Amino acid sequence: MSGSGSGDDAGEPSGKLAELLKLLKMNGNDVAKLTQSQRKEMKDYKFWKTQPVATFDEPISEEGPIDRKKTPDEISSEPFPLLAEFEWCTMDVNDKSQVEDIFVLLNENYVEDRDASFRFKYTREFFNWSLKPPGWKKDWHVGVRVRSTGKLVAFISAIPVNLSVRGNVIKSVEINFLCVHKQLRGKRLAPVLIKEITRRVNKCDIWFALYTSGTVLPSPVSVCRYTHRPLNWNKLLDVGFVQLPPGASKPQMVANYTLPKGPTTKGLRPLKPEDVEQAHSLFEKYQRRFDLVQEFSKEEFSHWFLGGSEQMHATPDTKVIYSYVVENEHGKITDFFSFYSLPFTILNNSVHKELGIGYLFYYASDADLIYNNRFDPKATSALKERLSQLINDACILARNAKMDVFNALTSQDNALFLEKLKFGPGDGFLNFYLFNYRAFPITGGIQDDQDYDVKKRSNVGVVML
Ligand SMILES: CC(C)(COP(=O)(O)OP(=O)(O)OC[C@H]1O[C@@H](n2cnc3c(N)ncnc32)[C@H](O)[C@@H]1OP(=O)(O)O)[C@@H](O)C(=O)NCCC(=O)NCCS
CATH class of the missing domain: 3.40.630.30 (Gcn5-related N-acetyltransferase (GNAT))
Incomplete structure (x- = not known):
């Protein structure tokens, strides 16, 4: 769930414009204020408050996992239930027509505003590169189709990564390309996708994830x-x-x-x-x-x-x-x-x-x-x-x-x-x-006034697509 944003006079928008363009049109706030102004009360994060993630302003005394250690056997082997009209599908990104389905979904639904004049031009080559690094798993390319027509209406993916958080190496995944068809927005499908990919990843004995978003969720470890x-x-x-x-x-x-x-x-x-x-x-x-x-x-x-x-x-x-x-x-x-x-x-x-x-x-x-x-x-x-x-x-x-x-x-x-x-x-x-991992804040290369922080720079050394 990463992407890039929008720009000023010098170099206007690019990247996953949707939310960034519309939601982040603000200037002059410091980052804390920015995060605060966009965030809801913790109790209003109906989904995220149930997940093992750090809450806002939570005092952190020690870095490490949030949930107790589980084993894959404790994780259900059954996919999360979906409304009867939809069905889960595991996308085969080696199959041309299935990759086509993914990029039609993303190309047409990643940009939210109806009058959008730009759309991502995802290609087969881009997916081959971004979704198939060493150790990739087909099971982690998760789609939702309309049962009657077979139309792909949602997607989420994970790829395996070894993350290092201040020297502690954690076997994790990176979550990316979360997308729900425009006509199905606001129907709580995103949490189901997130829970299903979590289940599939947990089944492989992996309990942590890195993800990025323009949306403020509980609780960013860094902001760039x-x-x-x-x-x-x-x-x-x-x-x-x-x-x-x-x-x-x-x-x-x-x-x-x-x-x-x-x-x-x-x-x-x-x-x-x-x-x-x-x-x-x-x-x-x-x-x-x-x-x-x-x-x-x-x-x-x-x-x-x-x-x-x-x-x-x-x-x-x-x-x-x-x-x-x-x-x-x-x-x-x-x-x-x-x-x-x-x-x-x-x-x-x-x-x-x-x-x-x-x-x-x-x-x-x-x-x-x-x-x-x-x-x-x-x-x-x-x-x-x-x-x-x-x-x-x-x-x-x-x-x-x-x-x-x-x-x-x-x-x-x-x-x-x-x-x-x-x-x-x-x-x-x-x-x-970070999912299921509590960590001290990491500098993101911006000062309180949102200018580039030349002095401290950033301690984020990971780049997500
Ligand atoms: C992001 C997207 C999948 C959310 O779908 P939606 O239909 O708006 O949201 P739903 O009703 O299904 O679910 C809402 C829940 O998902 C959470 N959510 C929204 N966007 C999210 C994101 N990018 N990552 C994680 N959770 C997200 C919301 O906070 C809310 O949970 P809460 O009650 O705890 O606050 C959808 O807007 C979309 O496809 N956008 C375009 C692509 C995109 O921007 N993808 C994410 C890139 S980071």
Whole structure:
């Protein structure tokens, strides 16, 4: 349940717009206020108050599991009951027509407002990548169909991950792509989907989950902000994604966002299978700085950053994941970055049919690894300089791959380069949640006034799609 949000004048909306666009149109509040203003009283969370999740403002003295340890045998083998007109189905994402059903559901229902002019353009390749990492289980791709017609009307998925929360490794899942058909909203189907996926995951002896949402639920462990870097400002203006700020001219705006023709970092090249050993090791070292991370095996690293043989031979139309490394003159990989593509279909525009959107994914650099403390001023300045160079190249590569806007959260060390690289703060915020695990709050890269927190940065080191 993740996504990205909406933007300001600089780089308007993107990502899972629905709730973020409509619900999060607020400025000037601090994050606590933001969370408070959107949240209901705990007693009004009819579903969530029954679940093992931290409540708002709960004093936390110790981190760890919330529910007592159970065994899979204690978990029912029967799916949760559904109204008679619906039936559960396990989606086979290797079956073309079933994947088609999922992306029709998501493409048509992920954006909530009826007049939406943008829709996600999920593709078979995107699902192959995002739903089938090592260890994926068919049983965790859960659908609800109308019994009489077979129409898919709801979906939820889980993928296995090893999370590390301040060094404690917990076998978990990431929950994503929760979606209920627009015509079935407000009928309490979402809690049933959540309970059913929990049951299926528990049956595999996994008791924890990570999920994200623009909606405030009890209780976020971190909140990050969306940011947007226009790559093709004119097109963004044409499709209503950005507005011309008062007093500015179009040529000025275009000039402001113009990037060099090609990347500028010496030794930069696409990640290759033979780099995995080195790049994975660099990535592991880099990720240790954060409080919430996913531990990647080499196999997972290959999957997420090379994308399998299909992605390695992908055409620009089918390419989802873009990963690059910097190799120095001694053959050492010093840096790595990645971004993924999830475009929008543009509705009702006679000229533009698609909006290319790049999302910053994971990265690593050895720039500050010689320092014990990442907040040492010398470490900060070295990393700031290197990341600014690298992510600028990422923007250039994304632009060259026909992406029109590049999105990033305020997670990781992003606060170091966002402003410098002209990422404008969006209106969207993304809440991170842990299911059945109590944890101290984790910094999300935003200050109380919602500006980028360059000083503390973020301790969120996990990126969800
Ligand atoms: C999110 C979505 C599935 C919720 O469905 P719905 O029909 O509005 O909600 P239901 O009546 O079925 O259930 C309401 C319950 O689900 C909870 N809920 C709503 N959105 C949720 C989310 N994203 N994650 C977890 N729980 C959520 C509500 O808080 C409420 O529980 P509560 O009584 O404890 O507060 C639906 O709005 C949707 O498909 N939206 C578009 C896709 C999307 O935004 N997905 C989530 C991405 S994070």
